[in-house]
Structures are given as C-alpha cells and as structure tokens.
Amino acid sequence: MKQVSIALLGCGTVGKGVIDVLLMNGPIIEEQLNTKITVKRVLVRDINKYEQMNLPSAILFTNNFQDIIDDEEISLVVEVMGSADFAKECIEECFKRGKSVVSANKDLIADYGIPLLKLSKEKQVDFQFEASVAGGIPIVRAMYASLNGNKIDEIIGIMNGTTNYILTQMTCRGITYEEALREAQVKGYAEADPTNDVSGYDAARKIAILGTLGFHSEVTFRDVQVEGIEKITAEDIRNALEMGYVIKLLAIARQDKEGISLNVHPGFIRKTHPLANVADAYNGICVRGNCVGDVMFYGAGAGSLPTASAVVSDIMNVVLHEHIGVTGQRDFVSHEAKLKPQASICSPYYLRLLVQNTTGVLAGIATVLATYHISIRSLIQKDETADIAEVVLLIDQSSHCVVQKALKELSELTCVHTIANAIRVIEV
Amino acid sequence: MKQVSIALLGCGTVGKGVIDVLLMNGPIIEEQLNTKITVKRVLVRDINKYEQMNLPSAILFTNNFQDIIDDEEISLVVEVMGSADFAKECIEECFKRGKSVVSANKDLIADYGIPLLKLSKEKQVDFQFEASVAGGIPIVRAMYASLNGNKIDEIIGIMNGTTNYILTQMTCRGITYEEALREAQVKGYAEADPTNDVSGYDAARKIAILGTLGFHSEVTFRDVQVEGIEKITAEDIRNALEMGYVIKLLAIARQDKEGISLNVHPGFIRKTHPLANVADAYNGICVRGNCVGDVMFYGAGAGSLPTASAVVSDIMNVVLHEHIGVTGQRDFVSHEAKLKPQASICSPYYLRLLVQNTTGVLAGIATVLATYHISIRSLIQKDETADIAEVVLLIDQSSHCVVQKALKELSELTCVHTIANAIRVIEV
Ligand SMILES: NC(=O)c1ccc[n+]([C@@H]2O[C@H](COP(=O)([O-])OP(=O)(O)OC[C@H]3O[C@@H](n4cnc5c(N)ncnc54)[C@H](OP(=O)(O)O)[C@@H]3O)[C@@H](O)[C@H]2O)c1
Ligand SMILES: NC(=O)c1ccc[n+]([C@@H]2O[C@H](COP(=O)([O-])OP(=O)(O)OC[C@H]3O[C@@H](n4cnc5c(N)ncnc54)[C@H](OP(=O)(O)O)[C@@H]3O)[C@@H](O)[C@H]2O)c1
Numbered sequence: 001m002k003q004v005s006i007a008l009l010g011c012g013t014v015g016k017g018v019i020d021v022l023l024m025n026g027p028i029i030e031e032q033l034n035t036k037i038t039v040k041r042v043l044v045r046d047i048n049k050y051e052q053m054n055l056p057s058a059i060l061f062t063n064n065f066q067d068i069i070d071d072e073e074i075s076l077v078v079e080v081m082g083s084a085d086f087a088k089e090c091i092e093e094c095f096k097r098g099k100s101v102v103s104a105n106k107d108l109i110a111d112y113g114i115p116l117l118k119l120s121k122e123k124q125v126d127f128q129f130e131a132s133v134a135g136g137i138p139i140v141r142a143m144y145a146s147l148n149g150n151k152i153d154e155i156i157g158i159m160n161g162t163t164n165y166i167l168t169q170m171t172c173r174g175i176t177y178e179e180a181l182r183e184a185q186v187k188g189y190a191e192a193d194p195t196n197d198v199s200g201y202d203a204a205r206k207i208a209i210l211g212t213l214g215f216h217s218e219v220t221f222r223d224v225q226v227e228g229i230e231k232i233t234a235e236d237i238r239n240a241l242e243m244g245y246v247i248k249l250l251a252i253a254r255q256d257k258e259g260i261s262l263n264v265h266p267g268f269i270r271k272t273h274p275l276a277n278v279a280d281a282y283n284g285i286c287v288r289g290n291c292v293g294d295v296m297f298y299g300a301g302a303g304s305l306p307t308a309s310a311v312v313s314d315i316m317n318v319v320l321h322e323h324i325g326v327t328g329q330r331d332f333v334s335h336e337a338k339l340k341p342q343a344s345i346c347s348p349y350y351l352r353l354l355v356q357n358t359t360g361v362l363a364g365i366a367t368v369l370a371t372y373h374i375s376i377r378s379l380i381q382k383d384e385t386a387d388i389a390e391v392v393l394l395i396d397q398s399s400h401c402v403v404q405k406a407l408k409e410l411s412e413l414t415c416v417h418t419i420a421n422a423i424r425v426i427e428v
Numbered sequence: 429m430k431q432v433s434i435a436l437l438g439c440g441t442v443g444k445g446v447i448d449v450l451l452m453n454g455p456i457i458e459e460q461l462n463t464k465i466t467v468k469r470v471l472v473r474d475i476n477k478y479e480q481m482n483l484p485s486a487i488l489f490t491n492n493f494q495d496i497i498d499d500e501e502i503s504l505v506v507e508v509m510g511s512a513d514f515a516k517e518c519i520e521e522c523f524k525r526g527k528s529v530v531s532a533n534k535d536l537i538a539d540y541g542i543p544l545l546k547l548s549k550e551k552q553v554d555f556q557f558e559a560s561v562a563g564g565i566p567i568v569r570a571m572y573a574s575l576n577g578n579k580i581d582e583i584i585g586i587m588n589g590t591t592n593y594i595l596t597q598m599t600c601r602g603i604t605y606e607e608a609l610r611e612a613q614v615k616g617y618a619e620a621d622p623t624n625d626v627s628g629y630d631a632a633r634k635i636a637i638l639g640t641l642g643f644h645s646e647v648t649f650r651d652v653q654v655e656g657i658e659k660i661t662a663e664d665i666r667n668a669l670e671m672g673y674v675i676k677l678l679a680i681a682r683q684d685k686e687g688i689s690l691n692v693h694p695g696f697i698r699k700t701h702p703l704a705n706v707a708d709a710y711n712g713i714c715v716r717g718n719c720v721g722d723v724m725f726y727g728a729g730a731g732s733l734p735t736a737s738a739v740v741s742d743i744m745n746v747v748l749h750e751h752i753g754v755t756g757q758r759d760f761v762s763h764e765a766k767l768k769p770q771a772s773i774c775s776p777y778y779l780r781l782l783v784q785n786t787t788g789v790l791a792g793i794a795t796v797l798a799t800y801h802i803s804i805r806s807l808i809q810k811d812e813t814a815d816i817a818e819v820v821l822l823i824d825q826s827s828h829c830v831v832q833k834a835l836k837e838l839s840e841l842t843c844v845h846t847i848a849n850a851i852r853v854i855e856v
Contacts, residue, residue: 017719021577021719024579024718024719025577025578025579025718025719028577028578028579028644029576029577031644031762031763032576032644032758032759032762034759130574136719136720136721136723137723138570138573138574138575138723141569141570141573141574142566142569142570142574145569145573145741145745146558146566146569146570146738146741147566147737147741148457148460148741148744149449149453149456149457149736149737149740149741149743149744150453150456150737151452151453151456216456216459216460274705274726277702277705289737290452290453290733291445291449291452291453291564291733291734291736291737291740292564292727292728292733292734292737292738293564293727293728293733293734294727294728295564295565295566295725295726295727295728296724296725296726296727297723297724297725297726298702298723298724298725298726299720299721299722299723299724300720300721300722300723305718305719305720305721306719306720306721308577308719309575309577309578309717309719309720310574310720312577312719313573313574313575313576313577315577316576316577317573320758324754325754326752326753326754330460330748331460331462334459334460335459
C-alpha cells in the first residue's frame with residue numbers, strides 16, 4: 001500500500017472532523033485509493049490547547065507554517081483555518097513549493113479563488129474546494145463536472161444554516177427574531193457576533209463561488225448585493241404563511257441577456273417550492289440548466305463531519321490525481337463577467353406598512369403606487385390598535401429601483417407611519 | 429481549437445437529445461474544453477427513418493457497427509441504444525480498438541458494469557455512465573467522487589418516473605391504478621407494455637448500480653428483490669394518507685453488519701419525508717453516509733434533454749481526460765459483496781385485509797399475529813358493505829419471513845376473505 005502524508009492548517013471544527021473521518025473510515029478510503037493517508041503535521045496558533053485534546057499522538061503540532069512548507073514528505077496541504085489573507089499567503093507558498101491544496105475556506109475562495117486556481121495550474125498542482133459551499137452537499141463538483149453541459153440560468157439556494165435555523169424557528173413557533181437568534185446562539189448554531197451569518201455575508205460568499213462556476217466568469221463577494229434577515233419580524237412570517245409562503249434567506253445567481261445578477265436577500269417562496277421544506281440548519285440548492293431543468297441538492301451545509309466529508313473527498317481526488325500524474329485542473333473561467341445593473345432586477349414584492357387608522361389611507365397608498373405603474377395583486381388592512389393599522393400588500397413584478405422610489409414617496413405620506421418591510425417574492 | 433469526432437450508437441430519445449445539446453450549447457462546451465465536439469457517425473437500424481428527420485446533414489448514418497469501429501478518427505463512442513447484449517458486444521469492441529465509451533444504458537451497467545470497467549481499465553480507455561441512474565441527476569459521479577469518504581449506510585430513492593407519475597396521480601386525484609396507468613401511457617410517461625417500469629425492474633437496475641458504487645462491491649440486477657406497484661389500490665393510497673403517509677415505489681440499498689440488502693418495493697413514507705414531495709415523473713435519491721448524514725438529490729430522472737445533460741457531461745469529462753492523457757478510471761469494487769438474507773430484513777408493515785363482517789374477527793386476527801410475536805400499532809375496521817369489512821393494520825418492525833408466514837395463516841382463517849395488501853413502512 002502506498003503512503004501519503006498530509007498537513008492540516010487549522011484544527012478546529014473542520015480540521016478535527018477531517019482527522020476523525022480519516023481515522024473512522026480509514027479502511028474504506030484505503031481500499032479505494034490503495035493508499036494510506038496520514039496527517040503528519042498540523043498548524044494552529046495555540047499548540048497547548050491541542051496537546052490536551054485526545055488526538056493521535058503521532059501528529060506533530062506546530063505554530064510555524066515554515067515547518068510544514070519545508071517538509072518535503074508533505075505533498076498535500078489542507079487549509080481549514082479560515083480568514084482570507086494569511087490563508088492565501090500559505091496556499092500560494094504551497095503551490096510554489098509543488099504542494100497541492102484542499103481548502104474549505106469560502107472567504108478565501110469567494111475573493112481569490114480564480115487567481116489561486118490560475119497559480120495552481122501554472123505550478124501544476126491540484127487545488128480543490130468542495131467544502132467551501134454548503135459543507136457536505138456535493139455541489140461544487142456537480143457544477144463543474146456534471147452540470148457543465150448546460151447553460152445555467154439560475155442558482156437559488158438556502159446556503160446558510162444559522163439564518164435558516166432562525167427563520168425555521170420563527171415560522172414553526174411564532175417566536176421573534178431576537179428570541180430565535182438567542183436560541184441559535186445557545187445551541188451553537190450562531191456565533192456570539194452573528195453578523196457574518198444574519199447579514200447574509202456568508203451566503204454571499206457561497207453564491208459568488210457558485211456563480212463563478214456556473215457562468216464561467218469570475219464574480220466575487222463584492223459583486224453580490226446583500227441584505228440580511230435582521231428586519232424580519234414575527235408579523236412578516238405570519239403574513240407570509242397566511243398567503244401560502246414561507247420566508248427564507250435566499251442566495252440567488254441569475255444570468256440572462258442583460259448579464260449576471262447576484263443577490264442574497266430574504267424572500268417569500270411558495271410552501272410548495274422544494275426549498276420551502278429545507279428546515280433548521282440544513283441547506284438546499286436548486287440549479288436550473290437549459291437541458292437538465294431543475295436539479296436540487298439538499299443536506300447538511302455545515303458541521304464537523306459533514307464538512308469533513310467534502311474535504312476528505314477532495315483529499316481522495318488529489319491522491320488519485322497524484323497516482324496518475326495529473327492535476328484536476330480545468331479552466332473554470334472563460335470570459336469576463338458582465339453584471340446586470342441591480343436597479344433593473346424585477347420581482348414581485350411583499351410590503352408591510354404601518355399606517356394611521358383613518359379613511360383614505362388605502363386610496364393614498366394606491367395612488368402613489370399607480371404613479372409608479374406598480375400594480376397591486378392584493379392589499380389587506382389589519383387593525384392592530386385603534387391608531388395604527390397594518391397594511392399588507394403584494395405588488396406585481398417591479399424593478400428594485402422603482403420600488404425604492406415608491407417606498408420613499410409612501411414614507412412621506414402623512415398617513416404612513418412606517419415602511420415596516422419590503423421583501424421580494426420568488427416566482428418559480 | 430481542437431476537434432474531437434464522436435459516434436453515437438442509437439439516435440432515439442437520448443441520442444437525439446445529445447445531438448441537440450451539443451448544438452444548442454456548443455459555445456459553452458467549446459469554451460470549457462477548448463475543443464469542438466462533432467457527431468460524425470450514428471448507428472441505427474432503420475436509416476431511412478432518420479434521413480427524414482431534421483438532423484445536421486454532416487452526420488453519417490449507418491446500420492453497420494463496423495463503419496464506426498473502423499473509423500480511426502472516432503475516439504469516443506456514445507452508446508444510447510438500450511438492451512444489454514448487443515450493446516455489450518459493441519462496447520467491448522470499442523475498448524479493444526482503443527475507443528472510450530459513454531453509456532446511458534442501465535440494463536447493461538446493472539449487469540455488466542464491473543466487467544466492462546475492468547476491460548476499459550485494461551485497455552486504458554475511459555468508460556462513463558452518469559445517465560444510467562436517474563437521468564439528469566448527477567448521482568453517479570457524486571457517489572464515487574464526492575461521497576466516497578463515507579461509509580454508506582443507506583441509499584433510498586424514487587428512481588422510476590413512470591411509477592411515480594402513476595402513484596402521484598392516484599394520490600392527488602384518488603383515481604385507480606388502471607386509470608392512472610392509462611393516463612401515463614397517453615401522456616408518453618409509460619410504454620405500451622409497462623412491465624419494465626411498473627414491476628420495478630427499471631428501478632432495480634438503478635439501485636444495483638448505486639449499490640455497487642456505494643458499497644464498493646459488485647451487486648447486479650439479480651441481487652435485487654423486486655416488487656412492483658400493480659397491487660396498489662385507491663384504498664391503500666387513501667388509508668396511507670389518513671395515517672399521514674404517502675405510497676412511493678422505493679429502491680433501497682442498505683448495508684449493515686449482516687451484509688447488503690437491495691430492494692425495490694412500494695413503501696409507506698411519512699408526508700414529511702423529503703422523498704414524499706417528489707411528485708410526477710421526477711426522481712429523488714437520499715444517500716446516508718456515516719459522516720455526511722443525509723444528502724438528497726432531486727430532478728428529472730428521464731427525458732431527452734435532461735438525460736442528454738448527463739451524457740454530455742460524461743463526453744466532456746472524457747475529452748478533458750484525453751487532453752491530459754489519462755482515463756477517469758477508479759477501482760470501483762474492492763471486495764466481494766456479502767448479501768444479507770432477505771428473510772431477515774425487518775420493517776413495520778401496513779396490512780389491509782378484507783374480512784367477514786362478523787364479531788370475533790379482530791380477535792382472530794390479533795391472535796394469529798400474537799402467535800408470531802407481531803405487535804400491532806394500530807388496527808382500524810372500516811365497514812365497507814354489509815358482508816365484507818376492511819381491516820387496516822399497522823404492525824411493528826417484523827421480519828419479511830415472519831410476516832409472510834403470518835399472512836398465510838391469516839388467509840386461512842375462515843373469517844378472512846382476502847389479504848388485499850401488505851406494504852412496508854419506511855421509518856426515517
Ligand atoms: N465549521 C463549519 O461547519 C464549516 C463549514 C464549511 C466551511 N467551513 C470553513 O472551514 C474553515 C475552518 O472553519 P472551522 O469552523 O473549523 O474554524 P475553527 O473551528 O475556528 O478552527 C480554526 C482553526 O484554525 C486555526 N487557525 C486559525 N487562524 C490561524 C492562524 N493564523 N495560524 C494558525 N492557525 C490558525 C485555529 O487554531 P487556534 O485554535 O490555535 O487559534 C483552529 O485550529 C473556515 O474557512 C470556514 O469558513 C467551516
Ligand atoms: N429515454 C430516457 O429518458 C432515458 C433515460 C436514462 C437512460 N436511458 C437509456 O438510454 C438508452 C436509450 O434510450 P432511448 O429512450 O433513447 O431509446 P429509443 O428512443 O428507443 O432509441 C433507441 C435508438 O437505438 C437504436 N437501436 C436500438 N437497437 C439497435 C441495434 N440493435 N442496432 C442499431 N441501432 C439500434 C434505435 O434505432 P432504430 O430507430 O433504427 O431502431 C434508436 O435510434 C437506453 O439504454 C435507456 O435505458 C433512457
């Protein structure tokens with residue numbers, strides 16, 4: 001049996017999972033590769049912390065990357081540290097020294113994926129990153145190796161477990177955003193500072209990666225318009241349910257004649273939509289190709305072992321490639337991205353306004369919308385208190401820019417107290 | 429730009445789809461491969477039929493396989509004819525002449541996949557078969573390249589569109605099996621002779637292929653215990669719905685300490701199970717791995733363009749492999765399959781009996797079940813006519829063998845008119 005020694009950069013949730021999977025499934029992995037994979041060195045910051053953990057004693061811990069890069073025996077480095085800049089430096093150094101890299105780091109891939117792929121190709125080493133999108137769900141390889149005969153029209157998914165857990169709890173139990181967030185923090189689904197998840201940045205990184213793969217042109221985190229779930233209230237969730245919808249944080253990449261659009265925002269989706277049943281911390285991704293139609297992937301988008309499942313499959317692919325003397329390199333990008341102006345992206349909207357409970361209010365609202373040629377699908381007034389009433393509207397397909405203008409004008413009406421929310425409605 | 433000439437064996441639903449996709453998405457495919465793929469020759473039986481179709485005039489039709497095998501320019505042959513024996517001969521001949529093969533033929537792969545893979549490896553050519561399971565859903569590559577770090581515990585799926593269409597119509601509209609089948613035939617979802625689909629043979633071939641990939645040991649069509657949907661009645665469907673279940677034709681591969689079991693049979697699944705919402709002719713497959721947990725794939729399991737999407741991705745992979753001078757070969761099988769005796773497979777069951785409407789009937793039934801140590805979860809008697817009543821039972825986890833014996837004894841009770849059905853209940 002052949003032997004391959006690898007190094008890990010990082011030994012947290014994912015790194016520890018990789019060690020566990022390699023041990024737990026060693027025989028299955030070995031029989032497929034005819035190779036024994038050994039974790040030889042691991043880079044961390046605080047070595048002491050790890051020496052107290054019950055990890056295989058043969059592993060050499062270090063806080064000096066040089067120990068890893070200088071080890072000629074190590075041909076494959078697994079980057080599971082997180083953050084973009086230091087990871088990028090390490091990976092570039094690996095490539096230059098002829099070492100292949102597997103990474104789970106979405107921050108890194110979303111920003112520097114394409115330049116790193118180019119460098120890896122130049123240096124004739126492998127670079128794989130299945131775990132960077134939706135943890136254990138095998139979506140990255142599916143995009144470039146299985147759905148690649150399609151023109152991809154749309155990718156739409158629930159790619160952040162934290163926000164999906166929060167929204168699921170709000171939906172099933174009618175609790176508030178604040179309550180659900182606190183619960184998610186207690187259960188370890190949300191971090192102490194939840195911004196990266198609840199503001200949509202994490203999902204934005206993943207949709208940038210999938211957009212690049214799907215449209216064969218480089219798009220990054222900065223090309224994604226991001227809106228989080230912080231403004232979603234129990235009332236919005238309840239209104240959605242009454243109208244036959246659920247609210248999900250959606251990451252959407254679309255391509256049409258005008259170009260590519262990348263968005264992360266809360267959206268109304270019909271209860272019958274396949275994504276509507278993706279509950280709790282699970283992820284689900286629908287890809288629409290011009291031949292295959294709609295394909296959906298569902299599974300655990302994070303967590304130690306599910307994410308390690310993806311990392312280990314990458315490790316196995318690199319080892320197989322090494323055996324036959326190739327790298328898995330493809331040309332992921334073949335042309336410049338043409339971005340579609342956000343202002344022209346259209347969708348129906350749900351609007352929730354708090355208004356003075358007086359006559360003529362609805363007429364006033366309808367008049368403003370008519371000025372902007374926005375047609376109303378439904379309008380319901382709900383009496384909340386004697387003074388303030390809730391008005392819930394569904395408006396037809398309208399451009400983002402027009403809706404923003406109309407909302408501004410509505411907010412200036414004396415009878416309108418607050419524009420409580422404006423949420424896009426996804427039509428299948 | 430490089431040029432690759434390919435040949436198709438067969439130009440029916442899938443073959444025509446492949447020609448369409450290569451034309452429609454030519455530019456996308458070319459920019460990824462830096463190669464133009466041209467269909468040069470096509471084998472059919474009745475050339476005249478095809479000359480009247482509006483196909484690219486440069487394609488050379490033939491009814492003589494020798495024309496294809498002797499063409500040195502053709503390095504890749506796409507087998508989309510169907511049937512096992514002639515296809516096998518052709519493919520072996522291709523391998524011997526150094527031509528790679530892509531096949532969509534589940535009958536062939538389920539029976540001869542592993543010997544063919546061995547031969548292709550020996551001859552250093554490529555052999556890919558993504559479309560042989562669930563059409564456009566990228567499950568085959570996911571099994572061997574993305575979930576391969578897992579010990580696979582279970583694969584459970586809806587892998588036949590025809591039967592799923594029939595069962596969906598029966599469920600949603602309360603129509604009979606016969607009515608739904610006729611409708612499926614009119615709509616082109618079922619063939620004039622529907623046996624291959626409704627008896628479960630088609631699904632059996634697919635689960636044999638996935639079982640082989642998942643358990644790394646060769647299992648074939650003959651190792652699958654098959655039961656079709658012919659006996660499912662409107663009453664069974666209605667009873668299922670009342671108890672919170674739907675009935676689906678399930679293909680199941682499981683592995684535990686006692687070995688591998690492969691089954692195709694109708695099953696009760698909870699309405700909340702991810703597969704319960706897989707409707708009409710769609711397919712859905714859940715894979716449970718010991719690291720990744722449950723992953724689900726959903727999409728069009730058949731049809732011209734969806735199936736061609738998978739075939740074209742295989743073609744693209746073969747072309748990429750040719751460029752770097754390798755084949756995609758892995759060792760799919762590493763040990764002998766150990767099959768678990770069917771008789772020992774346990775599950776809860778739904779039973780529907782037609783009985784004489786007299787006192788003491790339920791006591792009689794309960795007594796027989798008690799003899800076999802089968803415990804009853806629920807028992808409902810429904811009055812159907814004055815003379816004959818329907819008894820619906822849910823029994824606990826019991827082995828197939830014991831249930832069969834108990835059913836035989838029940839059928840011998842004078843008060844039992846007919847054992848109308850016995851359907852397994854899938855617990856998540
Ligand atoms: N967690 C998931 O479910 C998941 C899913 C998909 C992708 N990912 C991605 O996987 C990566 C790792 O995530 P994680 O959850 O495993 O993170 P984590 O639990 O915070 O672990 C990070 C590890 O990296 C080490 N590390 C961080 N910065 C370092 C530095 N500058 N030098 C040396 N060591 C450093 C840490 O060592 P010390 O403890 O000594 O600081 C720790 O061992 C991230 O890119 C994340 O986005 C995670
Ligand atoms: N249809 C689907 O949605 C689907 C999905 C997944 C996999 N598949 C698999 O793909 C394969 C093709 O299916 P299909 O639906 O495309 O079949 P089809 O529509 O019946 O077409 C079969 C084609 O093969 C030719 N052919 C058959 N036997 C031949 C022989 N002995 N010599 C020469 N040509 C022969 C036929 O030519 P003539 O017309 O001249 O007889 C016809 O062009 C099958 O293995 C099937 O299981 C199909």
